[in-house]
Amino acid sequence: MNRPGRISLVITTYNRPDALAAVLRACLDQTDQNCELIVADDGSAEDTAMLVESVRAAAPVRVAHVWQPDEGFRAAAIRNKGILAAQGDYVVFLDGDCVPQRTFVAAHRRLAETGHIVTGSRILLDEPLTRRLLDEQAAIQRLPLSFWLAQRRERHINKVLPLLGFQAMPLRRWKPTSLRGIKTCNLGVWRDDLEAINGFDESFVGWGHEDADLVARLYNYGVRRTRGYFATEVFHLWHREAPRDRARGNYETVQARLRSGQYLVEQGMRPGTDLQDTHRP
16 A cells, blocks of 8 residues: 655645644644645735744744735635645645644545545634634644533534544545535645646636535546545634635536546646546546
């Protein structure tokens, strides 16, 4: 069974350096240090660049910062830039407000298998708890289970069961081509598979479904899903919802591609790709 070498964490962010700082602290506190951090910045102000530079100066692993001008929500484009900057053979996508557990990289490595993606899930924090932890600059990844049990009792988080550590969870391969619950705030993909489908489709702008489109095309290419639940959980800090005016059209595009068998896109990480013979029967 093939296992990844260096794992590249591609972390998207936009003008939220306090949350990004918490995520970077957790990424540098991993039990598995054979990784690198790529901050994929969708047009943040200078304070984010200053934060990344301060982290890079003291980090024991490679830290890189890629940036694009602020021209609206362009997560697909900046993730592609992050992939191109990555040096690992396995890429794990994170959002800059999703704090990983200390075993996050190790769990993704353990579950990674050729021909599969690993899809993780998240524990949602409410606004008061998020503000408190960020104000305190808490090491969120080191907070004990007793803390999270108390937060669940007070309804500051939406669930706690995934923290109980059922590593040998059955049904990891259940519904291997389902798009339900797909989120690039916690998604592991082999670099070769990303290259094969030309990465994210940069024609997706505005919030919504660029992650499902990526996975739908991976399915069309022949990749299947492994569920990382109870192993690769992240703590998702509260944030205001983004406008969703493009979500319906993006969703319809994903469904059409899933039906057609298309896996390659022209407006991807390497623009101008020839689209001939890019559908699976």
